[in-house]
Amino acid sequence: MALSRDVAPRPKRGPAAPFSFLFPPARPVRPKGGSGELADIREGSPTWTLAHRDSVFRRMLAVADAFSAGVAVTVAILVGGDRPKLGVVAALPLVILASKVAGLYDRDENLIRKATLDEAPALLQMATTYALVVWLVQGVFMEGILGRRQVLALWVFLFVALVVSRAVARRLAVSITEPERVLVLGDADECHELERVFQRSHAINAMVVGRVPLQEEKAGANGGNGHGRHHRPLGTFGELADLMLSQRIDRAVIAAAASPSEQVLDKIRLVKSLGIKVSVLPRLFEVVGSSVDVEDLGGVMLLGLRRYELTTSSRFLKRALDISVSAAALFLLAPVLLAIAIAIKVTSPGPVLFRQRRIGRHGKSFQMLKFRSMYDGADEMKPELHALNEADGLFKIANDPRVTPVGRLLRRVSFDELPQLVNVLRGEMSLVGPRPLVGDEDAQIKGWLRRRLDVIPGMTGVWQVHGSSRIPLREMVKMDYLYRANWSLWLDLKILLRTVPFVLSRRGI
Template sequence: MTSTSDRVRPASGAFPTTGAARDAVVPGRDPLTGTTGRAGIDAVRRVRRGWARRILVADLLVVAVVGVLGAALAPAAPGPAVSAALVGGLVVLVGAALAVRRCWHPLVVCSGGFEYTRVLQAGTGALLVLALCEVALHDDRLRHWTLFVLPAAVLAVLAVRGLGRAVLHGRRRRGIGLTGVLAVGSEESVEALVTRTRRAPEHGWTVVAACTPAGVGTCAGVPVVGGLDTVAEQVHRVGAEVVAVGTAPGWSGQRLHRLAWDLEGTDLDLVVDPGLMEIAGPRLHVTPVDGQPMIRLTQPTFRGAARVSKALLDRLVAAVALLALAPVLLGVAIAVRLDDRGPVFFRQERVGRRGRPFRMVKFRSMAVDAEAARGALRSDLRDGPLFKMRRDPRVTRVGAVLRRYSIDELPQLLNVLGGSMSLVGPRPPLPAEVVEYADDARRRLLVRPGMTGLWQVSGRSDLSWEETVRLDLRYVENWSPGLDLHILARTVTAVLTGRGAY
């Protein structure tokens, strides 16, 4: 049961109380909630601290469980007293390492890659301490704990964090525990921020009000409560916890500095949007020039040694996967053949890296004459250059099952092995689609297309063309090995749920 204090609602009377502006303050808010102003901020922070405490208890509990299992499976089983001491020592060691890395800070818990990095750093530190203890004490019994139990405990903590993040994102999508944001800037920058927060509520932000040069009206359904000179006053009145500053005419660095001074002594966060859409992480660096912080944007990391290492890893994993999945592939091939006596594989020309064409192979999931019948279906089912249809009459009975769980795409491992595709990357486009690409969409061709990617794990065919391009460009601009691992992990959930697979 969700407590009403978990939900966020702006102060009663802080916004226009009639019309669309009032109704659009917080989309999906709980009308039974009465938290206002400072109380609203405190309610959100109590929820955040409470969630961090739950994760703390879950971390220590799962480490204790792993420790008990590790003691039971030890080659030379110690006595009950020694086992209890070892389990207690493991809990204390891992807990201390997590505390030193501030892994239970409310802003770190369930934050994604940043959180996982800290947990891994804490685990590495704990492993180093345990290894030093083993050497210093000359106790071979600790080797089992160093090599197996402690790494397993860290992996278990990561699993707990991943599960907690999934649950928290689900709560946020229902409007629970969202952080109120006062957006500051031009109408265009405010509208862009509102769109992003509504598109991805799992990140925990909701724009409750805005300050724009006009100072009145609404912007993207959010009430405008004042001008650019009233931000410090309005942020307390509307009960926001974050002030997000975007671009605006006449908004100078000096003006931003004054706003920072005005917010000193409060516990509000001031966030500045650099205006670099979909570029983040390893490409953004802060470089001071005569005391002035400057954002330095480096070139995309997908080049040189990084590109070569990714290609080698792709081919190694594809080779291992083909060997491991050989019985499954054989069974699927027989099922496709027996369904309608047609060919097992479907080969189609796609466009790869740098615009080079290649033949992509899949298990056939449609009737043999599917391509010929496509012209009759295309006229009213387009989304940009893409052709999508929920109940495509060309799909066979076996093909519907294959598409539901993306089994039809497994033969693309052959493309990965051959180097024309990658395990992770943008969607492989058809030549006819590339002809219609705008300049921004063509940047997708800078990397090899992938069997899975951000668009596949974010909804696949349920996404619009603009969303597909945006996600693929985010991947191209921000590629890293960690991002590939994150997408591969999310692929498992996407395949099991079948969301957008048709």
């Protein structure tokens, strides 16, 4: 195969001079050995490699950890009213060692480049270990410079500083490194689906550059619905090696419903030998998500599917969280709720609360409460405005003429949904769960996706933190189903923590 040689090298990004130690020079990947097609490609391998990009992430995370330790130790000493002691300051490098032991600088890019909130448990464990080690070491060798109150301050501030500084470091690393270039091996629908996933994921700095069909497509076929800019293939499967070079691919994603053929496996081996990451998107993921166990049976890898049902203790913990948070929120927000009710009553005729029938757990309907944000009788105007609907499967209009001025302000910060705390207290809703759908929307959900109703619907959910108004109904329902399949108390807490910035930034409106 003739391979292209006129490939422009990737620009070397990142500041120079005093901070150049954070940004090592890009080096080409040159695997040893080989000949023929593989050797030709290696000579022109991309200069900005995954290893280099991940090295930038690791170094910036190490700097963030050292900074966090310095801040935490300084605060701990100031809490006791003392001046910094040289012995305590000398213990700062321990945080780097603790992070390394915890795997927080792992070479696996899935660990170092994931969202900071996802690694919060590991950061809490690392902060606890570091605080205990510092307490023991300074108690034995430094005559107890830090007291218990100072060690507690060290632990709290170290954890907070780690979360904040690592989030900032990752954002900075994303801004100064090139996006990971992804080639999809599959059809147009799968390519478009992956493109949407990368666009809404802030932890993954990646872009889909195109696709290559695994099987020969009919002439003139657009491949699926034609959405996106990659509905036409970049080339044929036989030209894969040349495309990897000319398009400077970092990752190849195999989106195949069936098991790959021997020819596909040969190309996978070729791509892996170039230092290009290979990922597989099995269609089974739509059903089981990440709730699988990998079993090795004599060299044969099997995927074991976990049970979906929440245990009694899990339901108790989830319900306890719902009751405690909703009751506390209603008590603390009582003045705000009263002010909103008065504003609605004064500015437009009609009731303060809007009640709408929604479909809850096991298909049982309930009356969901919201502050009325539209003029009275807005539901009767819905058929007239159907042509303005901008959502797939849902009814949403960007500048809905039925919304009152006060309602527009409430919707901007999602305060119109605060009365749903009463639904949560009643047990009709949960703080986190599947989106509660109206009857005509629920009627569109068929088959195994209806299992999403095995859990109580929520005020927020995965759909909210991924931009609820921009997600088609079927994709939103899949998110609900996967939430049910992968539920944990920590998952609920993460979604709650992510909801606030998404609402304030209006990305979920």
